[in-house]
Amino acid sequence: MRAIVVERTGGPEVLAPADRADPVPGPGEVVIDVAAAGVNFIDIYHRSGHYKMPLPFTPGIEAAGTVTAVGPDVTGLSAGDLVASSDVRGAYAERAVIDADRAVPVPAALSAEDAAAAMLQGMTAHYLTHSTYAVQPGDTVLVHAAAGGMGLLLTQYVKLLGGRVIGTVSTPDKERLAREAGADEIVGYAGCAAAVRELTGGEGVPVVYDGVGKATFEDSLAALRRRGTLALYGAASGPVPPFDPARLAPSGSLFLTRPTLVHHIATREELTTRATDVLTRIARGELRLHIGRRYRLADARTAHEDLAGRRTTGKLLLLP
Template sequence: MRAIQVREVGGPEVLELVEVGEPQPGDGELLVDVGAAGVNYIDTYQRGGIYPLATPFVLGIEGAGTVRAVGAGVDGVAVGDRVAWKDALGSYAEQAVVQASEAVPVPDGVSDEDAAALLLQGMTAHYLATSLYPVQPGDWVVVHAAAGGVGLLLTQMVKMRGGNVLATVSTPEKAELARGAGADEIASYEDFADRARELTGGTGVACVYDGVGKTTFDRGLDALRVRGTMALFGAASGPVPPFDPQQLNAKGGLFLTRPTLGHYTRTREELDARAADLFGWAADGKLDVRIGGRYPLAEARRAHEDLQGRRTTGKLLLVPGE
């Protein structure tokens, strides 16, 4: 079986295409033929050692495919079923072992590629817009990196809930993509706080959804209204340095949270509910899933270079069959 392995942490150059033995499912596990694997920023953190893992390891946590074998103690899943998952290390491979408790069914109207493109980033957008700060009709919010995988989906979900989106992007091409997803206004990463104040008559926005981190955080606090929410869900530009919590008081009794998806899928019921919404919207054409790049396994390094070089829009996928 072919897989992308990390023998020692580092840059994209440490990604190696290797032959490994086919894994076997244990109790409560599924063996899945991977139709597509998602490429995510968390993969770069694991590859680089920011999130340490024992080496060597096969990279990738998200994917979709067809069940090849079922381990003991698994009910409700059969060989031939199509499933998707958001948290199974080893997904950059032709086959992956997935905990049955993490696998969600993929309906017929959704392809493996769309499922793999949707689950992790789609669920992130889902909890941000519906649970962390539930967008209300008429709210203005900032969506950073609005032409990225999370950003395009989050923008659409904010619009579904009747909110208004001030989107940040880095190029005119990305601005067009954000507008296509429903963004009401576009700003640069440098002037978005001033623009947020202008659009709200000086009041500020209800929430800043920030997956960028270091370079946008301080200005994001300035963009918020009294009792506004800073949802810091990522750090694409680097981690936010330590800061004085008194700033939250001085800027209007702000709320700051640093969540992960795991905090918002703590039960099987919550996992299934979020997945059902996403796949249902996609199948009905209410949610546009933009796949920004498809790469064969052998080109995993290029996928990581493109992602971290900010040369991409939408979701990147590794497709083992190509």
């Protein structure tokens, strides 16, 4: 099979197509023919070495595809089933292995591309708006990068829960996409805290959903109301520098959290609850996906360059 292999960590140039042996499922595992793989910032962190991975490795943790082989001790899944997962081992390939208890059946109304585009970002948007800070009707929240794949889904979930969204974007085209997703107000990144204060009568917001990191961190804190929560779920612009938590007290007894999806789908029950909500809402048309670009497997380098360069909107997919 063809796969993308990282022999050494570094820039996008280390993403090299190669031939690899077809995977064989072990106990509790299934193999899928990958129909579509999601391209995510965590893939960049793995490729660059920011998150350590044993070398060599095939990147990608999110995919959807058809089960082709089932290992021992697997129940409930059979060859021919269409499944999706955000816990794939080596999704940037024609075939990949998934632990069976991490695979979710795809509803008949959804395509493999829809499922691949929905799993990681959809479940992240779910836990952020339901668990990290449970949005209440009437809440005004700040969503950074509101036209990105995460931002568009976060915006839609906040609106479904009765909230008002202030979104940050960098271009008129991105503003259009964010407004189509339901954003009520759009502001630029520069000076966004002051704009948020003005739009909330000086109070600030109860939560900021921030996947940008270093470039937005200070404004995110400054935009919060008393006892507000900064949900720092990513670092697209780089990691936040060392931070003295004593700063949170005079700013209003603020809460700062660095959540991650793995801890919110730790059990099979949590996984299926969040995935079912996301996939069902997409199937019903309550959540809309925006697949910004599709790339051939051999063009994984270009996909990483586009994502890191903020030249994209919505979700990026690799199509093996």
